[in-house]
Amino acid sequence: xxxxxxxxxxxxxxxxxxxxxxxxxxxxxxxxxxxxxxxxxxxxxxxxxxxxxxxxxxxxxxxxxxxxxxxxxxxxxxxxxxxxxxxxxxxxxxxxxxxxxxxxxxxxxxxxxxxxxxxxxxxxxxxxxxxxxxxxxxxxxxxxxxxxxxxxxxxxxxxxxxxxxxxxxxxxxxxxxxxxxxxxxxxxxxxxxxxxxxxxxxxxxxxxxxxxxxxxxxxxxxxxxxxxxxxxxxxxxxxxxxxxxxxxxxxxxxxxxxxxxxxxxxxxxxxxxxxxxxxxxxxxxxxxxxxxxxxxxxxxxxxxxxxxxxxxxxxxxxxxxxxxxxxxxxxxxxxxxxxxxxxxxxx
Amino acid sequence: xxxxxxxxxxxxxxxxxxxxxxxxxxxxxxxxxxxxxxxxxxxxxxxxxxxxxxxxxxxxxxxxxxxxxxxxxxxxxxxxxxxxxxxxxxxxxxxxxxxxxxxxxxxxxxxxxxxxxxxxxxxxxxxxxxxxxxxxxxxxxxxxxxxxxxxxxxxxxxxxxxxxxxxxxxxxxxxxxxxxxxxxxxxxxxxxxxxxxxxxxxxxxxxxxxxxxxxxxxxxxxxxxxxxxxxxxxxxxxxxxxxxxxxxxxxxxxxxxxxxxxxxxxxxxxxxxxxxxxxxxxxxxxxxxxxxxxxxxxxxxxxxxxxxxxxxxxxxxxxxxxxxxxxxxxxxxxxxxxxxxxxxxxx
Numbered sequence: 001x002x003x004x005x006x007x008x009x010x011x012x013x014x015x016x017x018x019x020x021x022x023x024x025x026x027x028x029x030x031x032x033x034x035x036x037x038x039x040x041x042x043x044x045x046x047x048x049x050x051x052x053x054x055x056x057x058x059x060x061x062x063x064x065x066x067x068x069x070x071x072x073x074x075x076x077x078x079x080x081x082x083x084x085x086x087x088x089x090x091x092x093x094x095x096x097x098x099x100x101x102x103x104x105x106x107x108x109x110x111x112x113x114x115x116x117x118x119x120x121x122x123x124x125x126x127x128x129x130x131x132x133x134x135x136x137x138x139x140x141x142x143x144x145x146x147x148x149x150x151x152x153x154x155x156x157x158x159x160x161x162x163x164x165x166x167x168x169x170x171x172x173x174x175x176x177x178x179x180x181x182x183x184x185x186x187x188x189x190x191x192x193x194x195x196x197x198x199x200x201x202x203x204x205x206x207x208x209x210x211x212x213x214x215x216x217x218x219x220x221x222x223x224x225x226x227x228x229x230x231x232x233x234x235x236x237x238x239x240x241x242x243x244x245x246x247x248x249x250x251x252x253x254x255x256x257x258x259x260x261x262x263x264x265x266x267x268x269x270x271x272x273x274x275x276x277x278x279x280x281x282x283x284x285x286x287x288x289x290x291x292x293x294x295x296x297x298x299x300x301x302x303x304x305x306x307x308x309x310x311x312x313x314x315x316x317x318x319x320x321x322x323x324x325x326x327x328x329x330x331x332x333x334x335x336x337x338x339x340x341x342x343x344x345x346x347x
Numbered sequence: 348x349x350x351x352x353x354x355x356x357x358x359x360x361x362x363x364x365x366x367x368x369x370x371x372x373x374x375x376x377x378x379x380x381x382x383x384x385x386x387x388x389x390x391x392x393x394x395x396x397x398x399x400x401x402x403x404x405x406x407x408x409x410x411x412x413x414x415x416x417x418x419x420x421x422x423x424x425x426x427x428x429x430x431x432x433x434x435x436x437x438x439x440x441x442x443x444x445x446x447x448x449x450x451x452x453x454x455x456x457x458x459x460x461x462x463x464x465x466x467x468x469x470x471x472x473x474x475x476x477x478x479x480x481x482x483x484x485x486x487x488x489x490x491x492x493x494x495x496x497x498x499x500x501x502x503x504x505x506x507x508x509x510x511x512x513x514x515x516x517x518x519x520x521x522x523x524x525x526x527x528x529x530x531x532x533x534x535x536x537x538x539x540x541x542x543x544x545x546x547x548x549x550x551x552x553x554x555x556x557x558x559x560x561x562x563x564x565x566x567x568x569x570x571x572x573x574x575x576x577x578x579x580x581x582x583x584x585x586x587x588x589x590x591x592x593x594x595x596x597x598x599x600x601x602x603x604x605x606x607x608x609x610x611x612x613x614x615x616x617x618x619x620x621x622x623x624x625x626x627x628x629x630x631x632x633x634x635x636x637x638x639x640x641x642x643x644x645x646x647x648x649x650x651x652x653x654x655x656x657x658x659x660x661x662x663x664x665x666x667x668x669x670x671x672x673x674x675x676x677x678x679x680x681x682x683x684x685x686x687x688x689x690x691x692x693x694x
Contacts, residue, residue: 162509163639163674164639165639165642165674165676168637168639168642169639169642169643172637172639172640172642172643172647172651173643173644173647212616213616214616214637215615215616215617215618215635215637215670216616216617216618216621217618218637249616251598251616251617251618251621252618252621268562269559269560269561269562269563269596269598270562270563270598271562271563271564271598271599274563274598274599288562290515290519290561290562290565292510292511292512292515292516292519293519295512295515295516295519296516296519296520297520300519300520304519323562327510327512329512
């Protein structure tokens, strides 16, 4: 499908074209730090908000209007995939995060997961179409999904965890069952991401939030391999949509060039200069201001943002962003100061 | 002072001498996974256990007898330093970890911290002497402390945290006050570690559990710099005691050779082959089996341990260990299987 945003700042930057300034957006930019989001969220629960295209489009567009970001990432959650596959999902924002009260704990439970569930996610595609209709081309729309490893971590553990010991014991003890689960997820993710692109998403991001959960070798076996299946298949199906892979917590980028992604999100703990050195030219970098900086002052934010931007050499495709989702306690003026600092930066 | 364990397997390995096999111990080896520990802990609280040399020596020696490790790390906690400096500390094992109900939240509070508190930690030195007396030279005794950054993180945040946002905002907003706190801590840590060596510790480990909390540049400024102050001063005062620095979560080892440490603990998320490549020859490596492996089966543990040991080339000073503290739910037989696998490994 043609990419209707091909002349946008974001897409030009991702292609490595010379741009007047770096595009900027923020992970979790449609969220609780915005009073306008909280006002809508007060009228409905999190999952209903995801499932109501009118409301989802509204909160998706809020940060474009309020903070001035250069892209709108669709309001949703990575766990809608396991939910569509038949797992009961509970999301109570601020109460320990999302959880599956009946986590996967047996090979049978994995076998019972439903497949070809893409059509159950029509509400996401509809939310994207509605967002596109309302934006009328002002900025591109970003679609996203969770990477297989990260989804599996929640599905087996049942909830967020400091150690994910149940999940890790499962991977280490039953590698075949684990790969079976990861393959099932990969198939659904491919259809889901293609569906988002067909609905109008102009860029796709694959979040591997728990990439740092495993030793490097095991991450390559259980994480990278399946993320690559997804990224390569999506690229083959829709070559003109850029795909960014965000492997939070990884220690090295060996072999990332072959994954099938157009670029990589860099987390805040990684030095951008080192990422720029280790990731081959031509691949886009995205990130990576520490979200904790946004809890300080506009002056501090401007200075840190300029330091970040100075690390990117001319010619490297680059998208300014945070190195993780924006914190719910961030003052809106501080978020604005970050976006503004990117917009005003001159080398 | 002379190191009475200079002929022990641990000290010979740390000096890079040819050894018949790698020495092995486990971080948090004196702890809750042992029924014998829980039996003693049932009679007293955590801090009283630390403060009673007879009991501390007993639990320190338990894993030597029960699991067969090659060194005894003194039973204590990294937070005894801030407590000695005047902060009220609450430790309730299993209830969210240790906390400071009155965390540092102002420059005044930092100024009020007491200094030259080494003599308030006599109970640690006495526990080391008592452990030495009971061990009668069977294995070396390891002393330890928390690195300045890690201690400061707890002192400002007040408790463990996923983000340590309060601490990070403080560092980013008030760098001068932060350095003042880190310098105060460094001074106390130097005296404390020297005190442990004088009491008979044969090796010292500096735990920087929150080294991965900051972006790389900020870690160098706030973490590495002050850890180096401590390590260098200890080395100058007692050159024949090996010092290991354990910076959990770091992404790169640039500049580590100049820190003043004899070696480095490697966390489980880091590939040991890469650590071996990036850390100059002559420095010891210690680690790094994922503690989650110890939750699986003895067969799995043996295989993973052999894979780990195969990554260390002949000639590299090396100590087998986990890549983080042993989990409280680890079956004792699995801990034994790890130690045994190291003892029986032949290239």
